[in-house]
Amino acid sequence: MARNKDLNKQMRDERREQILSNALRLFAVNGLAATKISDIATISGFSQGLIYHYFRSKEDIFTELIREAFGKLNHAARELEKLPVPPREKIKIALEELLKSFEKSENFALSHLLIAQATVSDAIPKEAKKIIAAENMVPYEIITRIIIEGQKDGSIKQFDSNDLALVFWTSVKGLAMHRAAHGKKYKTPDKNILMSMFFT
Amino acid sequence: MARNKDLNKQMRDERREQILSNALRLFAVNGLAATKISDIATISGFSQGLIYHYFRSKEDIFTELIREAFGKLNHAARELEKLPVPPREKIKIALEELLKSFEKSENFALSHLLIAQATVSDAIPKEAKKIIAAENMVPYEIITRIIIEGQKDGSIKQFDSNDLALVFWTSVKGLAMHRAAHGKKYKTPDKNILMSMFFT
DNA sequence: TTTATAATTGAATGAATATTCAGTCATTAT
DNA sequence: ATAATGACTGAATATTCATTCAATTATAAA
Numbered sequence: 068m069a070r071n072k073d074l075n076k077q078m079r080d081e082r083r084e085q086i087l088s089n090a091l092r093l094f095a096v097n098g099l100a101a102t103k104i105s106d107i108a109t110i111s112g113f114s115q116g117l118i119y120h121y122f123r124s125k126e127d128i129f130t131e132l133i134r135e136a137f138g139k140l141n142h143a144a145r146e147l148e149k150l151p152v153p154p155r156e157k158i159k160i161a162l163e164e165l166l167k168s169f170e171k172s173e174n175f176a177l178s179h180l181l182i183a184q185a186t187v188s189d190a191i192p193k194e195a196k197k198i199i200a201a202e203n204m205v206p207y208e209i210i211t212r213i214i215i216e217g218q219k220d221g222s223i224k225q226f227d228s229n230d231l232a233l234v235f236w237t238s239v240k241g242l243a244m245h246r247a248a249h250g251k252k253y254k255t256p257d258k259n260i261l262m263s264m265f266f267t
Numbered sequence: 268m269a270r271n272k273d274l275n276k277q278m279r280d281e282r283r284e285q286i287l288s289n290a291l292r293l294f295a296v297n298g299l300a301a302t303k304i305s306d307i308a309t310i311s312g313f314s315q316g317l318i319y320h321y322f323r324s325k326e327d328i329f330t331e332l333i334r335e336a337f338g339k340l341n342h343a344a345r346e347l348e349k350l351p352v353p354p355r356e357k358i359k360i361a362l363e364e365l366l367k368s369f370e371k372s373e374n375f376a377l378s379h380l381l382i383a384q385a386t387v388s389d390a391i392p393k394e395a396k397k398i399i400a401a402e403n404m405v406p407y408e409i410i411t412r413i414i415i416e417g418q419k420d421g422s423i424k425q426f427d428s429n430d431l432a433l434v435f436w437t438s439v440k441g442l443a444m445h446r447a448a449h450g451k452k453y454k455t456p457d458k459n460i461l462m463s464m465f466f467t
Numbered sequence: 468t469t470t471a472t473a474a475t476t477g478a479a480t481g482a483a484t485a486t487t488c489a490g491t492c493a494t495t496a497t
Numbered sequence: 498a499t500a501a502t503g504a505c506t507g508a509a510t511a512t513t514c515a516t517t518c519a520a521t522t523a524t525a526a527a
Contacts, residue, residue, distance in 0.1 A: 078474085100301035101390035104515060114476045119516070180387065187380065187448040190301035224463070230456035233445065238434070241441030245433065248387040256430035263424070264460050275503075282504090304485060314506050319486070 083121050085111055087135070088174065090128045095177040095247060098184060099129050099191060126192040133185055133195045136178040137202040144209040154217030158235075158265050161210070162258055165239055169246045170255045179243035207232050214265070223265050234264060283321050285311055287335070288374065290328045295377040295447060298384060299329050299391060326392040333385055333395045336378040337402040344409045354417035358435075358465050361410070362458055365439055369446045370455045379443035407432050414465070423465050434464060 089110045093102040104125055108115045122128045147161055168175040185191050186199055211232040217223030224231070238261060246253045289310045293302040304325055308315045322328045347361055368375040385391050386399055411432040417423030424431070438461060446453045 082474090095387075097388050097390040098298040098300060098384075100298060101388070103513090113474095115515085116477065116517080117475055120474070125515070183444055184298075184384065187295075187444060188297050188301070190297040226457050226460050229454075230460055233456050234438070234442075234460050237441030237445045238438040239441070240444060241437030241439070242434075244383055244387060244440060244444075245437045254429075256433050257426050260426050260430055260434050260464050264463050278504085303483090313504095315485085316487080316507065317505055320504070325485070 079121070086118060086121055086128065087132060091132055091174060091177050091181060094129055094132060095181040095184065098188070099125070126195075130192050130195045130198070132178075132181060133191075133198050136182050137198055137205075139178070140182070141202055141205045144206045148209050148213060153222065154213045154220065155222035155266065157213045158210075158217065158223065159262060162261050166242075166255050166258050166261075169242060170253070173247075173250065176243045176246040179240060180247045183240045183244065206236060210235050217265075224267065231265065238264075279321070286318060286321055286328065287332060291332050291374060291377050291381060294329055294332060295381040295384065298388070299325070326395075330392050330395045330398070332378075332381060333391075333398050336382050337398055337405075339378070340382070341402055341405045344406045348409050348413060353422065354413045354420065355422035355466065357413050358410075358417065358423065359462060362439075362461050366442075366455050366458050366461075369442060370453070373447075373450070376443045376446040379440060380447045383440045383444065406436060410435050417465075424467065431465065438464075 086107060090102070090107050093106055093110070102125075104118055105115050107128070108118055118128075122131070143164075147157055150157055150160070152160070169179075182199075182203075185195060186203055207229075211228050214223055214228045214231050214235075218225055218228060242256075286307060290302070290307050293306055293310070302325075304318055305315050307328070308318055318328075322331070343364075347357055350357055350360070352360070369379075382399075382403075385395060386403060407429075411428050414423055414428045414431050414435075418425055418428060442456075
């Protein structure tokens, strides 16, 4: 035997994370096809060959990122729905958290951008397509349910609930794109603007 | 001499349009790198080689599409600003027209999607980058001016005008992405939802 | 120190695909 | 009818990567 097993695994995991994080930026910004393995390797500071010790293929990295992005997003949405607060508060919290996260974390915005682009594209791995087909509607459904609840108790405007949920997520995605495109220069808009679509 | 000059030019123009229209869908949905010349040729119903009678390169087609997309968008924005109606009406008309156009014309949504993706991406032709740098802020600036006017006369909410303009366009882009991703199944949301960000 | 193990490199391979080009076909003015 | 013009084809070429692999280096247990 050589190196300590646990330390080894930890190193492997760190490298994987490093690759995934760098690949996220490149895939989200430039897309799967325009991102070269050599780009990911160079930005990560090592040789092309090494990528293949950690991932089977470029498509594998992409698919893993899609899996993680939906995992986090849909987990957060489910947690939101469970919160012990009135529906109106849930929408408010969701918007606040989303805007705050865009501001704080570039990766958060990139993750949304990745989802947005992958959802539109045909040119992605089969496995990623499957994940999208299975997970893509979850956030819409959850927000729709919360909105319906809020409309019952009169705290959310009486627009069509599906329309409201659609505009909720499309506006968020639009902001994510803008944040990703303008990086440092991005200034979070007043959350009350978006909130005024839902509340009087 | 052979074929009639004018007829010839007309044929050329029609073919060009055909190529551009088909390429728009492919570029907007899959991106520059993931779109093959052979895809454009096949979908247009002729051989790969012929593309090169009409365009110098794949990047040329892309750049031309970016040029056209910004040309139309910014022309429309300038016309909007000139309309002899109060500022509040301009915002209302803009939103109505944008939503109606998304519904009516797939190419309109694709054109917005192309702009959105190209604005984020590094992996696009230099010439396209230049066009984006020169044209990208125009719609924001115009909407900001209209909003400031509307706030002076009290017909538009008193949020930060830059924030309002940002949310205006990011929400529209988000909708364009959704429309492009869901094609036939897309149902235009109630325009009053978006309008409630601007008007009481 | 030696040795087993895994990380790492970068050149070689092969596949995908953009672009070119030599030749064919279709049209129409003469 | 035919000659000139330009549309059009598809195979050949060139280029750009993804992926593989044989060799090297670093680590730490023995």
